Structures are given as C-alpha cells and as structure tokens.
Amino acid sequence: MSNPDMMDALQALAVDKGISVETLFGALADALESAYKRLPDAYEYAWVAIDPETMDFRVIAQELDEEGEPTGPELDVTPPRDFFSRVAAQTMKQVMNQRIREAEREMKYEEYAGREGDIVTGIIQQSDSRYTLLDLGRVEALLPQAEQVPYERPEPNARVKAYIVEVRKTAKGPQIVVSRTHPGLIKRLFELEVPEIADGVVEIKACAREPGARTKIAVLSNDNNVDPVGACVGARGARVRMVVNELRGEKIDIVPFSDDPADFVMKALSPAKVKEVRIHEDTGVAEVIVPDYQLSLAIGKEGQNARLAARLTGWRVDIKSETQLAEEEAYLNQDWAEGEWVVDAESGEQMWKSADGELMSVDQWNAAAVAEDASDAVDDADPVGEADSVPDAEASEAPLETATVAGADDTDPVPDDTAGAS
Numbered sequence: 105m106s107n108p109d110m111m112d113a114l115q116a117l118a119v120d121k122g123i124s125v126e127t128l129f130g131a132l133a134d135a136l137e138s139a140y141k142r143l144p145d146a147y148e149y150a151w152v153a154i155d156p157e158t159m160d161f162r163v164i165a166q167e168l169d170e171e172g173e174p175t176g177p178e179l180d181v182t183p184p185r186d187f188f189s190r191v192a193a194q195t196m197k198q199v200m201n202q203r204i205r206e207a208e209r210e211m212k213y214e215e216y217a218g219r220e221g222d223i224v225t226g227i228i229q230q231s232d233s234r235y236t237l238l239d240l241g242r243v244e245a246l247l248p249q250a251e252q253v254p255y256e257r258p259e260p261n262a263r264v265k266a267y268i269v270e271v272r273k274t275a276k277g278p279q280i281v282v283s284r285t286h287p288g289l290i291k292r293l294f295e296l297e298v299p300e301i302a303d304g305v306v307e308i309k310a311c312a313r314e315p316g317a318r319t320k321i322a323v324l325s326n327d328n329n330v331d332p333v334g335a336c337v338g339a340r341g342a343r344v345r346m347v348v349n350e351l352r353g354e355k356i357d358i359v360p361f362s363d364d365p366a367d368f369v370m371k372a373l374s375p376a377k378v379k380e381v382r383i384h385e386d387t388g389v390a391e392v393i394v395p396d397y398q399l400s401l402a403i404g405k406e407g408q409n410a411r412l413a414a415r416l417t418g419w420r421v422d423i424k425s426e427t428q429l430a431e432e433e434a435y436l437n438q439d440w441a442e443g444e445w446v447v448d449a450e451s452g453e454q455m456w457k458s459a460d461g462e463l464m465s466v467d468q469w470n471a472a473a474v475a476e477d478a479s480d481a482v483d484d485a486d487p488v489g490e491a492d493s494v495p496d497a498e499a500s501e502a503p504l505e506t507a508t509v510a511g512a513d514d515t516d517p518v519p520d521d522t523a524g525a526s
Contacts, residue, residue: 111159123207129154131203136161138199140183147181149174212243213278216271223292224282225265231258238266243278251283253316256352265350267292285315290356293347294321300335309361312415316354320372320412324361333358357412365390365419372413376402379426383419390419399425 114128133152140146140163147165154161163182166174226238226245236247236258247266252258266282267289273279283289291308300306310322323332336358337344344356357375362368366381369390376398382391394402402423403410414421424432442459456464464472 111156117204121204121208122211123204127207128204129156131200131207133161134203135197135199136163140181143183147179150181209277213271213273216243216268216278216280217273220268220271221288222268223265223289223296224268224280225263226282228258228260228262228264230260238264238282240280243280245280245282247282247284251281251285253284253352253354255316256284265289265293285313287311287313287319290319290321290347290351293350294336294343297343297346298336298338300325300330300332305330306332306335307361310416310418312412314408314412316352318355318357318408318412319351320357320359320416322359322361322368322372322416333360359416365417369413369417369419369421372416373402373409373421373423376409378402388420390417390421392421392423393429394423394425396425396427399423 114125114132117123118125118128133154136152136154137150140150140152141148147167149168150163150165152161152163161182162180165179165181167176169175224238224240224245226240229237229239229244231237234249236249236252238245238247245266245268247258251269258264264284266284267286268280269283269286270281271278272281290311290313294308295302298306301308305325305327307324307326308321309324311319312321313319321336323336325332325335335343344358348354348356359371359374362371365383369381369383369392370378373392376394378392378394378398380393382393384391392402401409404412410421410423443457445454446457446463447453448455448463454466456466456469458464
C-alpha cells in the first residue's frame with residue numbers, strides 16, 4: 105500500500121508539533137496495528153512495518169503456541185486499502201492522536217527535566233489560596249503558596265522570574281514546581297546581572313535569606329584584581345538594584361567571604377562594628393563582643409541580622425556587649441564553694457561532698473548556709489565593731505570639759521576676794 109502524500113503530511117505534522125519524523129512513524133505504526141486488530145479474523149500477534157521512502161506498510165503476523173510465544177514463519181497479512189472499516193479507521197485516528205500527545209508530553213518533560221536549579225520567566229495566569237500558575241510558553245509552572253514570598257500579591261499577566269525546584273512526570277504531562285523564596289533564586293539573578301559571576305571570576309560562597317525582608321550573600325574573587333563586592337554592587341549600585349527590583353524591594357547585604365571563621369563572622373554581622381570574635385570549635389559557638397552602642401544594630405530587628413549571620417557562616421552567633429562581658433567575667437571570678445552534690449548509696453539522699461571529702465546532708469548544708477547568712481548580716485550592720493561603737497567614759501567627758509574651758513575663756517574673769525579687797 106503506497107501513499108506518497110503521507111510522507112509530506114508527516115513532515116508537516118512534525119514541524120507543527122515539534123516532534124521528530126521518526127516518532128511519528130512509530131505512532132503511525134501503532135495506529136495501523138490497532139486498526140488491523142479491529143478487523144475480523146485478525147492475528148493476535150502482529151506488527152506493522154513501514155518503508156520510510158515509499159510509505160508502503162505491511163502487516164506481519166505469527167502464530168502463538170500454547171504458552172503464548174510466537175512460533176512458525178512470519179506471515180504477510182496486509183489487508184487491502186479499502187478493507188479497513190469505519191471503526192478501524194476511527195481507532196487508527198484515536199491511537200495516532202494519543203501517540204502524538206504522549207510524544208509532546210515526553211518532549212516537554214525532557215526539555216525541563218535537566219533544568220532543575222535553573223531560572224525561568226513566566227506570566228502569571230491565575231492565583232488562589234493554594235498555588236499560582238505561571239505560563240512558560242509551551243508548559244505551565246506551579247508556584248505553591250509555600251514557595252511564594254509573604255505579602256507578595258501576584259498580579260495577573262505580570263511577568264516574574266522563578267527558580268525551578270522540581271520537575272515531575274505525570275500522566276497529564278510534566279509538572280514544573282517553581283519557587284520565589286529559594287536562596288538559589290538570588291544566585292541565579294546575580295548570574296544574570298553580574299558577568300563576573302557568570303564567568304566564574306566571582307563566586308557566591310554562601311547565601312542566607314529571609315524572603316521578602318533581607319538577604320545576605322558572601323562572595324569570593326578568584327582574581328586579585330577584581331573586587332567581589334564591587335563587582336556585585338556595580339556602578340552606583342546598578343547591578344544589585346536590578347536584583348532588588350526583581351525581588352520587590354528585598355534588602356541585600358553583600359559581604360566578602362573569608363576562610364578565617366572569626367573574620368567571616370565579623371564581616372557577616374555588617375553593618376554592625378564588631379570589636380572581637382571568639383570561636384569555640386567544641387560547641388560551634390562564635391562569641392561576638394560589640395560596643396554597647398552597637399548591640400542593637402548587631403542583633404538587628406527581631407534578631408534578623410544575627411539570625412542571617414548565623415545561617416551564612418554556619419556558626420551559632422552569641423552577641424554580647426562590653427558591659428555584659430565585664431559582668432560575666434566578674435561573676436566567674438567570684439569565690440564559690442568547691443564540691444559537688446552526690447547521692448548516698450545507703451540512704452539514697454543527696455549529700456554535699458566538699459573538696460576535702462567531707463559529706464554534709466541537705467539539712468546540715470541549709471543550716472550552715474543560714475548561719476553564714478546571719479553572720480554576714482551582723483557584719484553588714486556593725487562593720488566597725490563593738491569596741492569602737494561604745495564610747496569610753498573618759499573619752500565622753502573630755503569634750504565636755506574642753507568645751508566648758510573654752511566657754512570660760514570667752515567670758516570676763518571673775519575677780520577673787522583678794523582682788524576686790526584691794
């Protein structure tokens with residue numbers, strides 16, 4: 105059965121659908137096979153072979169044995185052209201359309217299957233409380249509510265950029281899940297705006313983000329002649345401004361990356377000025393000391409600056425002011441009773457074991473503490489001492505005698521009898 109016009113029709117269909125001609129040949133063979141099996145007295149095991157040059161097709165069949173395996177010679181059971189009934193032709197049409205749709209879905213999936221982690225631009229189609237649909241051209245992307253920036257209202261027909269998180273293969277075609285909150289979106293946007301990042305001269309080593317509020321990125325330059333922060337900021341902030349505009353005004357802090365943990369933590373807390381950073385590797389804590397007037401700036405609004413710095417560096421940041429540090433050091437330098445609380449093996453009660461090995465029950469320890477507090481209270485009420493507080497009898501009379509003598513000296517002397525007689 106020859107049909108030269110069928111080749112032209114397949115080529116035109118391939119161009120229109122974006123499907124290869126070989127794929128259409130396979131779909132046509134499946135359609136002819138299904139149509140043949142609709143014929144009466146059709147072989148159960150049969151297949152169709154098509155000549156791509158002449159478009160001749162032949163139906164080949166084989167007998168099946170008791171176990172359902174093909175056996176015997178291959179038989180040419182090609183029916184005449186006018187032997188196909190209307191039902192068989194309708195079946196062929198349905199199978200052909202189904203195979204074309206499957207081929208289209210497979211091509212769309214293959215197109216986006218390797219693009220996870222890439223950035224796409226889509227037009228907002230519709231939005232509800234669960235998700236937003238983005239039109240990417242040939243396919244639609246799904247933007248779930250959890251992947252949307254808080255308080256960002258999608259406007260219909262608005263063009264937005266999104267980050268491909270996952271590509272799922274479903275019966276209805278590929279389902280592309282995108283995100284507007286993923287930190288990878290920041291990296292991809294900077295790759296679009298900063299040629300040095302796209303070329304690999306500048307690297308984004310770390311990124312910490314609170315969607316819709318603030319983002320911190322750490323950049324490193326592989327060329328000593330290129331300033332990584334300046335390359336990302338651009339002339340008068342032109343490059344970073346483009347990223348901020350795409351993120352609807354989200355603030356972006358760009359800090360230089362450092363291999364020294366203390367230096368990296370200090371830079372990550374920018375714009376706060378840090379006086380000292382103490383790294384405790386055993387606990388994974390970075391103790392940060394800042395001036396008193398920089399404490400609120402280092403912590404940030406609701407702890408945002410410290411939280412982003414901790415995510416960016418990977419250290420748990422503990423920020424203290426100079427006053428707090430001095431108070432802690434003074435507290436640690438106080439003298440404390442040396443010992444520990446232990447459990448008595450016989451009674452099962454807790455006992456205080458001093459450094460010299462003496463054991464004391466809870467009642468004894470409380471009594472000793474009360475006595476010590478009472479002694480301290482007496483010392484505070486009478487700091488000078490009893491001997492100094494009670495005046496001596498001679499000492500108390502001396503000031504009075506002196507005062508009387510001083511008063512007598514100030515008055516006229518009283519003449520004695522001898523002076524009056526003369």
